[in-house]
Amino acid sequence: MEGRTLNVAPTSGSIARPARALMISPILPMRSSNGLAMRMALFAEALEVEYQLDLIVIPVAGRLTGGAAVSESTSVSIWEAESETHFRLLSQIADDEERLAAFRRYGKPSMSSALSQPVLNRIAKIVAANRYDLVHIGRSYMLPAIDAIDDDVPISVDLDEDDYISTMSMADAAMRCSAAGQAARLVAEAEAYDHLIAARRERLRLCFVSNEPARRTLKVRHATFEIAVSPNAVAIPERIRKRDDGCTLGFIGALGYWPNVEAIYWFVEKVLPRIHARSSLRPRLHVAGPDAPESLLRRARRPGVDILGAVPDLCDFYRNITVAIAPIRLGGPALRTKLIEAGAHSTAFITTSVSASGMRATSSPCGWIAKDAAAFSDACIEALENSAERRRREQQGRHAALMFYDRRRTVSALGAQMAAIGRRSPPI
Numbered sequence: 001m002e003g004r005t006l007n008v009a010p011t012s013g014s015i016a017r018p019a020r021a022l023m024i025s026p027i028l029p030m031r032s033s034n035g036l037a038m039r040m041a042l043f044a045e046a047l048e049v050e051y052q053l054d055l056i057v058i059p060v061a062g063r064l065t066g067g068a069a070v071s072e073s074t075s076v077s078i079w080e081a082e083s084e085t086h087f088r089l090l091s092q093i094a095d096d097e098e099r100l101a102a103f104r105r106y107g108k109p110s111m112s113s114a115l116s117q118p119v120l121n122r123i124a125k126i127v128a129a130n131r132y133d134l135v136h137i138g139r140s141y142m143l144p145a146i147d148a149i150d151d152d153v154p155i156s157v158d159l160d161e162d163d164y165i166s167t168m169s170m171a172d173a174a175m176r177c178s179a180a181g182q183a184a185r186l187v188a189e190a191e192a193y194d195h196l197i198a199a200r201r202e203r204l205r206l207c208f209v210s211n212e213p214a215r216r217t218l219k220v221r222h223a224t225f226e227i228a229v230s231p232n233a234v235a236i237p238e239r240i241r242k243r244d245d246g247c248t249l250g251f252i253g254a255l256g257y258w259p260n261v262e263a264i265y266w267f268v269e270k271v272l273p274r275i276h277a278r279s280s281l282r283p284r285l286h287v288a289g290p291d292a293p294e295s296l297l298r299r300a301r302r303p304g305v306d307i308l309g310a311v312p313d314l315c316d317f318y319r320n321i322t323v324a325i326a327p328i329r330l331g332g333p334a335l336r337t338k339l340i341e342a343g344a345h346s347t348a349f350i351t352t353s354v355s356a357s358g359m360r361a362t363s364s365p366c367g368w369i370a371k372d373a374a375a376f377s378d379a380c381i382e383a384l385e386n387s388a389e390r391r392r393r394e395q396q397g398r399h400a401a402l403m404f405y406d407r408r409r410t411v412s413a414l415g416a417q418m419a420a421i422g423r424r425s426p427p428i
Contacts, residue, residue: 006054006075006126019422020130021051024123024145025138026061026111028078031069031235032314034254034290035337036061036160039210039232040138041069042411043158047136048074049415051422054130056123060114060141062256062291084116096181100188109163109192111141123148133423139163140193146200154423158208158230162217163193165332169354170258173330194221201225205421211358213333228417231360232337233410236344236402240319247384248284250321250347252311253338256291259330266373267327268300274377281384285325288317318345323383323390324367326351327376333357339367340405343397348390350379360404366397 027034029041047053053074060081068076083091090106093099103110127135127149135149137157146155171186201207201222208230209215215227251267253260264287275281282304290310297307311317318324324342326349335358342349349367356369368379383390 006056006077018052019050019133019419020054021047021134021136021418021422022054022056022127022130022132023047023136023138024056024058024142026057026142027059027138028057028064028066029055029069030064030066034062034064035232036139036254037064038234038337039158039160042230042233042407042414043136043138043208043418044068044070044074045411046414046418047134049411050419051134054126054132056126058114058119058142060111061139062254079119079122081114082116083113087113100181100184103185104188104191107192108144108196109141109189112144112192112196115142115144120145120148127153134418134421136418140197143196143200146203149203151203152423154205154421155203156206156208156418156421157204159197159214159218160208160210161334162209162214162332164190164221165214165217166330166334167193169332170330173262197222197225206417211333211335213357217333230414230417231358231405231410232335232340233405233407234337234341234344234401235407237315239398240315240345242319242322242346244320244322245284246322246387247281248286248321249323249325249350249380249384250286250288250317251325251327251338252288252314252317252341253326254291255287255289255293255296259328260289261293261296262330263327264296265299266329267325267376268302268305270373271327271376271380272305274373275380278377279381279385281381283322283380283384286317286321314341315345318342318347321347323347323380324349325380326355328352328355330354335359340401342367344401344405346394346398348383348393348397350376350383352376360400362396362400364396365393366400367393 025040027037029044030037031041048071055074055076057078058081090102093102123145135153135155137145140159140163167186167190171183174183207225207227210232212229215229285305286308288308288311292307324347326336326338329352336355339349343366353369370376370379
């Protein structure tokens, strides 16, 4: 989206002006297609409630095509994401142990490497020229941007999840697969996330996460951190009219994200054969999402599994599936947008305890939660065979989306929080 041009020249201090905010995001904020992009869009829209917003996108989490989910009055500047020289050099060290030791000395997560000194200098110039009342940073790996911001400017950050816990869970999975070298690197990444937060937390006015379990685990390690829970949210569509065949499972998510890819591997190789062995059902699986790697296309190539790529119409996707699945096993406490989205589209879901850990408790279940492959296959069979129970959970999921995860209400509440932490408001 074309908006205002981002100002790089100092402005006069004598002119009355609206409150101004800068948001630094690792991905283009969008209303659909990617959970992280959708969360960044929530914060961009909330900031626009009270501030004239400038948006800088440094696409370390992926480059999306399309228009940003911001108003025409918001300036959008998309920069190149190129790793700093130090990180590129240490990545070329041939010996595994020496490379790991160099990475530990580097002291930042790999995804922070795009915030090189030239990038920080460019941010500093923009901040100096615009006298922002608030700077908001999306995700922990973007925190080095703080080094370019004057001490008197209030700063907030959205961590979304606890990256330390999430990355350690992937390290544990690597160890279970006897990949000791990969596990050691992931442990170093996890420690780098935590070091980054600890080193810069005194500069932060407020931190956001998407769910209460993530807030609790972060507070254990960062007791003085001010952390607020702002849940993921979706636009609630009109109730859709299903036209599925009663035997189609659906997964939607960014397929360049390893936990999503691993989830599909696990489901296709461990769960689907159990469904076939224990029932006469032969469900189809529709997998939607961009950036599917070749390895997924190869391993998922079997009868009844369709890799759809990015889908242009979410309502149409949910209209044509019977049950949504989210077999995610890697990561820390999280509130998966795909579960909220399924509920909003009147579609029951089957998921794991990892994927559902951040959801609000409801009086009756919105879906099925399974602890292992056997339980997941049993849940799929029940969900497909018991249409009455499936429809009851569809209704409960939509009710939960309306009550807790409605985008309009979330943006309104978040906008009020953002207004309260700006330069023109007293410290919280």
